[in-house]
Amino acid sequence: MKKLFLTPGPSELYFTVPDHIQTAMREGVASISHRSKDFEKIFKLAVDGVRTLLEVPENYHIVFTNSATEIWERLIQNCIADSSYHFVNGSFSQKFYDFSKMMGKNAHVMEVALGQGFDINNIEIPNEVEVIGITQNETSSGVAFPVEDIYQLRNQYPDKIIAIDAVSSVPYLNIDFQKIDSLYFSVQKGMGLPAGLGVWVFNEKLVEKVNELKAQKIPIGTYHTIPGLLKMAAKNQTPATPNVLGIYLLGKVCEDMNRRGIQVIRQETNYKAALLYNLFESNNLFEPFVKEKKHRSKTVAVGNLIGQSASEFLQKLGKYKMEVGKGYGGKKESQIRIANFPTHSKESIEMLVDLIEGGKLI
Structure with a gap:
């Protein structure tokens, strides 16, 4: 893989x-x-x-x-x-x-x-x-x-x-x-x-x-x-x-x-974004960085990490052949940034969410 x-x-x-x-x-x-x-x-x-x-x-x-x-x-x-x-x-x-x-x-x-x-x-x-x-x-x-x-x-x-x-x-x-x-x-x-x-x-x-x-x-x-x-x-x-x-x-x-159709791409992007923000709001490893929902990006979801650094999180995630982005600049180790682009399938986002919710990255 x-x-x-x-x-x-x-x-x-x-x-x-x-x-x-x-x-x-x-x-x-x-x-x-x-x-x-x-x-x-x-x-x-x-x-x-x-x-x-x-x-x-x-x-x-x-x-x-x-x-x-x-x-x-x-x-x-x-x-x-x-x-x-x-x-x-x-x-x-x-x-x-x-x-x-x-x-x-x-x-x-x-x-x-x-x-x-x-x-x-x-x-x-x-x-x-x-x-x-x-x-x-x-x-x-x-x-x-x-x-x-x-x-x-x-x-x-x-x-x-x-x-x-x-x-x-x-x-x-x-x-x-x-x-x-x-x-x-x-x-x-x-x-x-x-x-x-x-x-x-x-x-x-x-x-x-x-x-x-x-x-x-x-x-x-x-x-x-x-x-x-x-x-x-x-x-x-x-x-x-x-x-x-x-x-x-x-x-x-x-x-x-x-x-494929731009409407399909947009619908899938909305679905994947909902999965990611639900993860940030419901899992005790994260909290959403952007508090106001109308200002949350659908294509780059940013979460604050709780209890571990970005390097630690990425090291654990890497065992499953997946990589997300660290935070930017001064937030490099305190946040992760997850891309949600057309190339990222619904299944790949679902797999990431399942790994985290299954306790594999604690």
């Missing part, structure tokens, strides 16, 4: 990926030119697959970068002349805020403690803010930002760019793209792929903004600018040599997930 990774990223590969990698090697996918017709077909398959899976409107662009981390920088360079606003409740939302400050922007922040969500009714975003940065699913702490709150922000601030970090919530996240302007993710979490690819979805508001910056002679970066990405995407190509294998695998896995 091979080891099962219930880690929040990188995570378990989607179960079809090994076969797709073998096919790619036989067909020489990793060696083809990114200016070839074969690559253009690969690019289009991936874009079409993402569009179908996430229900992205036709008037939204889809482009590829090296990572979601890169997209933070590209967003700042291409869309912010002066000011940004960030909702910070964990390490990844903090990093986007830090990036904006490091790049000389006037970065505003609403920060709450780890494990907490936001009361958006008590928030006033300054007029000068151009981009609102939201981490929809904070991987470090297991806190989700409800889509209803995102929609409320859109109603309150219709002229501002709303940019969603969906790294650990795609493809589960069910969001109305017409109520946001940008969404981005990397593929090593919910998509179940090897790391090394970022996917950026955005609308014309970002294109208009980067044109404003260019007109003001504000530098927008060198490669992977929005104009450069769009120019090449129109030809189903990329500005620089991309992760061709990663784009190929993304297209294939999107096909697989679309055959």
